[in-house]
Amino acid sequence: MEKWRATSNLRRSLKSILNRQLSSVSEFRYLNEKRSCQSSFNLIRDCKSLGQVNAIQHRCFSSASTLVQRNPSFSTLNSDDISYFKGLLGEKSVIQDEDRLETVNTDWMHKYKGSSKLLLLPRSTEEVAQILRYCNSRCLAVVPQGGNTGLVGGSVPVFDEVIVNVSSMKNIISFDKVSGILVCEAGCILENLISFLDNQGFIMPLDLGAKGSCQIGGNVSTNAGGLRLVRYGSLHENVLGLEAVLANGDVLDMLGTLRKDNTGYDLKHLFIGSEGSLGIVTKVSILTPPKLSSVNIAFLACNDYSSCQKLLMEAKRKLGEILSAFEFLDTEAMNLVLHQFDGVRNPLPASMHNFYILIETTGSDESYNRYLY
Ligand SMILES: Cc1cc2nc3c(=O)[nH]c(=O)nc-3n(C[C@H](O)[C@H](O)[C@H](O)COP(=O)(O)OP(=O)(O)OC[C@H]3O[C@@H](n4cnc5c(N)ncnc54)[C@H](O)[C@@H]3O)c2cc1C
Numbered sequence: 001m002e003k004w005r006a007t008s009n010l011r012r013s014l015k016s017i018l019n020r021q022l023s024s025v026s027e028f029r030y031l032n033e034k035r036s037c038q039s040s041f042n043l044i045r046d047c048k049s050l051g052q053v054n055a056i057q058h059r060c061f062s063s064a065s066t067l068v069q070r071n072p073s074f075s076t077l078n079s080d081d082i083s084y085f086k087g088l089l090g091e092k093s094v095i096q097d098e099d100r101l102e103t104v105n106t107d108w109m110h111k112y113k114g115s116s117k118l119l120l121l122p123r124s125t126e127e128v129a130q131i132l133r134y135c136n137s138r139c140l141a142v143v144p145q146g147g148n149t150g151l152v153g154g155s156v157p158v159f160d161e162v163i164v165n166v167s168s169m170k171n172i173i174s175f176d177k178v179s180g181i182l183v184c185e186a187g188c189i190l191e192n193l194i195s196f197l198d199n200q201g202f203i204m205p206l207d208l209g210a211k212g213s214c215q216i217g218g219n220v221s222t223n224a225g226g227l228r229l230v231r232y233g234s235l236h237e238n239v240l241g242l243e244a245v246l247a248n249g250d251v252l253d254m255l256g257t258l259r260k261d262n263t264g265y266d267l268k269h270l271f272i273g274s275e276g277s278l279g280i281v282t283k284v285s286i287l288t289p290p291k292l293s294s295v296n297i298a299f300l301a302c303n304d305y306s307s308c309q310k311l312l313m314e315a316k317r318k319l320g321e322i323l324s325a326f327e328f329l330d331t332e333a334m335n336l337v338l339h340q341f342d343g344v345r346n347p348l349p350a351s352m353h354n355f356y357i358l359i360e361t362t363g364s365d366e367s368y369n370r371y372l373y
Pocket of ligand 1: 108143144145146147148149150151154155156166186207208209210213214215216217218219220221222223224225226227275276277279280281282
């Protein structure tokens with residue numbers, strides 16, 4: 001598994017994907033119309049030193065990791081860089097404090113550790129754009145970070161990349177109760193969005209264990225699934241639009257709120273699940289379903305895995321339109337929970353089961369839902 005780690009690579013990946021997607025089309029409208037994009041791609045071609053040395057910094061998860069070297073073509077931070085960022089963002093948003101850097105250099109699982117000397121906290125898309133424009137001009141590598149709850153090490157630096165975190169961009173921009181469309185900044189914590197929507201009578205189409213820390217920008221960048229995927233599908237189905245800043249500072253405005261938009265290439269999908277490799281997501285528009293009144297939960301035990309599969313098939317067939325979650329855990333996971341959390345008990349009789357299933361249904365008609373159960 002590897003992750004691209006260079007400002008120039010962000011642009012190069014996007015360019016090659018766009019070229020692949022558009023090569024058969026005679027009119028390369030997107031790039032022609034976005035002149036700034038085109039010029040940024042030219043910059044890569046001009047940046048010979050990076051091109052010649054194959055400027056990819058990637059993470060290896062095997063014993064080969066010792067072979068990964070920092071690419072010397074990337075600059076290291078100097079005092080002029082720090083002064084520039086302080087002038088742009090103010091002292092408080094330029095973090096060099098060792099304790100805070102220790103936290104943001106270490107991933108959630110404490111498996112990966114970087115050695116970044118700088119965390120930047122922009123408050124607007126324009127600030128993100130200026131940071132990336134500057135880093136690009138100085139050949140400084142960048143890693144976007146959200147709530148740092150990712151489990152694959154993508155949110156922490158491999159070496160000394162500048163960490164850019166949009167946690168200060170946490171405004172809800174609009175919510176339309178008729179369509180259920182929420183537009184917000186990428187630094188909004190998932191749980192805050194869930195609470196906001198709850199007051200409006202809506203829910204987020206995704207819910208996961210890290211909701212108290214993860215950001216919607218991070219969710220989009222990891223194409224996070226979670227408990228409600230079985231009902232509402234992945235973020236490819238629910239995200240209607242995005243705003244993102246490319247490595248050269250160009251802002252891509254794809255922040256549509258139209259559900260059925262068939263006006264050409266749907267570039268936002270490239271960013272969903274791209275783990276920050278194409279740019280920094282700054283705004284998200286997302287379709288949210290209404291909160292339904294009847295919620296029922298069942299907890300079941302199975303002795304073997306094939307019984308779990310049969311149960312899933314039955315649940316899909318018999319609870320079709322109201323099935324909202326189907327979660328599976330084995331004995332080991334159950335024992336871990338029982339030992340680690342005070343007051344948690346297994347609701348089933350203490351006999352030994354190999355697997356457990358949690359089924360949730362959500363619907364609008366209490367009696368009908370109970371009847372199906
Ligand atoms: C307890 C727990 C439960 C979890 N449950 C699930 C689950 O049920 N389903 C599931 O799919 N995942 C789950 N995850 C992992 C999940 O991917 C992350 O929790 C979440 O989506 C990442 O969001 P984050 O803001 O923490 O991003 P980070 O961890 O900070 O970053 C993740 C990746 O996205 C990039 N990134 C972050 N923000 C941006 C941005 N604004 N623009 C561009 N790139 C960005 C980073 O560079 C990195 O590559 C779980 C994790 C934990 C700790």
